Amino acid sequence: MQSLSNRKKILEQEPMNFWERIYLPAIFKGLAITLRHFFMKKNTIRYPEETREYSKNFRGMHSLKRDELGRERCTACGLCALSCPAEAITMIAAERQKGEENLYREEKYAAVYEINMLRCIFCGLCEEACPKEAIYLDGPHVPPEYLRKDFIYGKDKLVEQPFINLEELSLNK
Amino acid sequence: MEFAFIIEKFILIIVVFVITLVIAMYSTLAERKVAGFMQDRLGPDRAGIFGILQPLCDGGKFFFKEEIIPAGAHRPLFILGPTLAIITACIGSAVIPWGQALTIGDRVVELQVADVNVGILYIFGVVALGVYGIMLGGWASNNKFSLMGAVRAASQSISYELAMGLSIIALLMVTQSLSLKEIVAQQEGFVNWNIWAQPLGFLIFLICAFAETNRVPFDLPECETELVGGYHTEYSSMKLGLYMFSEYINMFVSSALMAAIYFGGYNFPFMYDLGLSANWITIIGVFVFFIKIIAFIFFFMWIRWTLPRFRYDQLMNLGWKMLIPLALANIALTGVFIILKDKFF
Amino acid sequence: MTVFYFVAFLSLFFAVMTIISKNPVHSVLYLVVTFFTFSIHYILLNAQFLAVVNFIIYMGAIMVLFLFVLMLLNMNEDSEPLKSIFVKAMGVIAGMCFIIILAASFKVLQTSPPLEIINPEIGLVGNLGKVLFKEFLLPFEISSILLLTAMVGAVLLGKKDKKKA
Numbered sequence: 001m002q003s004l005s006n007r008k009k010i011l012e013q014e015p016m017n018f019w020e021r022i023y024l025p026a027i028f029k030g031l032a033i034t035l036r037h038f039f040m041k042k043n044t045i046r047y048p049e050e051t052r053e054y055s056k057n058f059r060g061m062h063s064l065k066r067d068e069l070g071r072e073r074c075t076a077c078g079l080c081a082l083s084c085p086a087e088a089i090t091m092i093a094a095e096r097q098k099g100e101e102n103l104y105r106e107e108k109y110a111a112v113y114e115i116n117m118l119r120c121i122f123c124g125l126c127e128e129a130c131p132k133e134a135i136y137l138d139g140p141h142v143p144p145e146y147l148r149k150d151f152i153y154g155k156d157k158l159v160e161q162p163f164i165n166l167e168e169l170s171l172n173k
Numbered sequence: 174m175e176f177a178f179i180i181e182k183f184i185l186i187i188v189v190f191v192i193t194l195v196i197a198m199y200s201t202l203a204e205r206k207v208a209g210f211m212q213d214r215l216g217p218d219r220a221g222i223f224g225i226l227q228p229l230c231d232g233g234k235f236f237f238k239e240e241i242i243p244a245g246a247h248r249p250l251f252i253l254g255p256t257l258a259i260i261t262a263c264i265g266s267a268v269i270p271w272g273q274a275l276t277i278g279d280r281v282v283e284l285q286v287a288d289v290n291v292g293i294l295y296i297f298g299v300v301a302l303g304v305y306g307i308m309l310g311g312w313a314s315n316n317k318f319s320l321m322g323a324v325r326a327a328s329q330s331i332s333y334e335l336a337m338g339l340s341i342i343a344l345l346m347v348t349q350s351l352s353l354k355e356i357v358a359q360q361e362g363f364v365n366w367n368i369w370a371q372p373l374g375f376l377i378f379l380i381c382a383f384a385e386t387n388r389v390p391f392d393l394p395e396c397e398t399e400l401v402g403g404y405h406t407e408y409s410s411m412k413l414g415l416y417m418f419s420e421y422i423n424m425f426v427s428s429a430l431m432a433a434i435y436f437g438g439y440n441f442p443f444m445y446d447l448g449l450s451a452n453w454i455t456i457i458g459v460f461v462f463f464i465k466i467i468a469f470i471f472f473f474m475w476i477r478w479t480l481p482r483f484r485y486d487q488l489m490n491l492g493w494k495m496l497i498p499l500a501l502a503n504i505a506l507t508g509v510f511i512i513l514k515d516k517f518f
Numbered sequence: 519m520t521v522f523y524f525v526a527f528l529s530l531f532f533a534v535m536t537i538i539s540k541n542p543v544h545s546v547l548y549l550v551v552t553f554f555t556f557s558i559h560y561i562l563l564n565a566q567f568l569a570v571v572n573f574i575i576y577m578g579a580i581m582v583l584f585l586f587v588l589m590l591l592n593m594n595e596d597s598e599p600l601k602s603i604f605v606k607a608m609g610v611i612a613g614m615c616f617i618i619i620l621a622a623s624f625k626v627l628q629t630s631p632p633l634e635i636i637n638p639e640i641g642l643v644g645n646l647g648k649v650l651f652k653e654f655l656l657p658f659e660i661s662s663i664l665l666l667t668a669m670v671g672a673v674l675l676g677k678k679d680k681k682k683a
């Protein structure tokens with residue numbers, strides 16, 4: 001066929017010479033290479049004991065944040081669920097009752113907040129959508145489970161642990 | 174045959190059997206370790222320190238897995254296949270001389286199960302029988318891929334048996350004996366090792382040994398990329414385990430054979446110059462023999478993780494058009510050398 | 519002697535099984551076992567070399583090839599062509615003739631005097647080789663030519679006919 005670009009190069013394959021044809025030198029070369037690798041430093045990172053260094057913007061498990069008084073920040077606006085391309089988030093909103101001000105920052109809060117970790121693609125759009133800075137993907141990997149239902153994370157797993165002792169807080173008041 | 178003799182042989186058989194099985198078990202681990210190390214990984218190292226309990230875990234897994242016999246399979250032969258494979262693999266080690274005689278009290282204990290005067294041929298026969306295990310298993314599975322694997326195994330083993338036999342003939346011309354015990358005893362010291370007399374024959378034998386044990390680069394009977402799993406595609410649980418085990422035992426036996434007939438077996442350099450008693454020489458000899466065997470097993474694995482697999486026509490070309498003529502030439506050359514040596518020295 | 523009778527019984531039994539089993543693969547396997555018992559006979563006769571060679575060549579190579587071909591042919595009862603009554607009748611007549619000849623041969627049967635093994639080493643390779651290359655050199659070489667002819671013939675048949683294809 002005529003070459004259109006004129007850049008075609010025809011590769012000439014020379015017939016193998018005697019040493020190439022008996023293969024043995026090539027085999028020994030290969031053996032030397034594998035033997036060298038045998039004594040090289042190993043790249044294995046033995047995972048649970050050692051971990052690879054993660055990038056700073058690694059997106060792992062979600063956590064629902066609390067404010068500086070230990071109150072949940074989420075106001076159940078549903079923007080995260082709306083922005084989620086994988087439709088992994090569902091929630092049920094509830095109104096804050098009298099006396100719960102130390103638990104929830106806003107008047108409306110999420111009574112149920114669930115993320116299906118099997119659907120989630122860890123894109124981080126929920127994090128970006130949240131107006132209250134309530135959700136961040138700053139956790140580690142999602143651990144494996146035996147059952148699918150165990151991958152639907154409720155508030156018990158998502159809300160971060162209060163860093164201020166709540167009883168102490170109420171005593172101070 | 175007195176009673177003590179029977180007891181002695183019985184103990185020897187048990188010991189050889191156990192050693193064979195343990196080495197085969199640890200070859201499975203070593204294989205994965207070597208693979209790992211050559212690919213800059215660590216290999217399995219979770220079960221016990223350095224993974225030494227891994228073979229036990231694997232064995233346990235094999236025993237407890239569900240056993241499936243396909244509905245269309247030929248049941249008796251399906252079961253006979255792996256049985257035959259493991260039996261033929263195990264009986265091969267009977268004629269290998271593990272060491273010189275031990276003197277315990279006034280008894281002289283030979284460290285060889287049976288000194289058959291056609292020892293080498295016995296091993297050949299056993300190897301030839303080994304292919305039945307694969308063929309029966311492959312055919313009885315009632316599966317195209319298995320059948321193809323079986324057919325490949327059969328033609329491969331017959332083709333390479335020829336070259337192997339011819340390379341052995343040249344060796345026999347040098348040793349003048351078919352008995353393994355005598356062949357090993359002749360190679361005293363270091364310069365008498367048969368490898369110096371028969372380098373070409375050893376090369377041919379080595380290549381054929383790879384082909385006979387179905388190891389890479391000749392593992393076409395079980396080649397995963399073309400035949401799923403080859404002859405053991407339909408096998409599960411311990412039957413599959415037996416096939417794999419027989420492969421490793423075959424590797425062990427052929428390593429032992431090569432070490433014995435080409436690399437002096439239990440002989441080591443300066444063995445009589447160190448002023449040791451006969452029993453100590455024997456014990457060190459056994460030790461040295463096992464080091465040689467393990468070196469060969471390592472070589473098998475080393476090759477496996479270095480070379481790619483042959484194509485089937487290349488395999489046949491190599492066997493029939495390269496190795497057999499080479500082996501014939503080797504016989505002729507050996508004959509000429511022997512005559513020249515008789516004439517002039 | 520009891521060992522001999524036992525092994526002889528086994529070889530006859532498996533030989534019969536070879537003939538009467540329906541499945542060709544079974545037939546071949548019984549034949550393999552028959553050859554194995556032959557090997558044992560050789561060992562009993564103190565001919566280890568013959569035994570091992572029988573083992574390697576017959577069991578290890580020839581029967582593997584038989585099995586090889588049978589596995590590829592996939593023969594079973596359905597593909598068996600129905601034999602006409604004529605063929606069956608012929609078979610019966612031929613079988614009868616064979617039995618008559620066998621029976622007749624018993625009449626001229628004599629027990630030979632028990633064989634004295636003069637040299638117990640007679641079956642070993644060295645002695646065998648000497649006999650073959652000294653006393654029986656000519657027949658030995660002729661048989662090798664025969665084998666060569668067969669080989670050449672096989673290669674010729676196996677070659678593709680270039681003109682037709």
Ligand code: SF4
Binds near residue numbers: 120121122
């Ligand atoms: S990370 Fe992406 S996929 Fe996962 S819950 Fe948030 S928005 Fe949905």
Ligand code: SF4
Binds near residue numbers: 074129132135
């Ligand atoms: S996490 Fe943020 S975006 Fe989602 S419902 Fe709560 S406040 Fe709204």
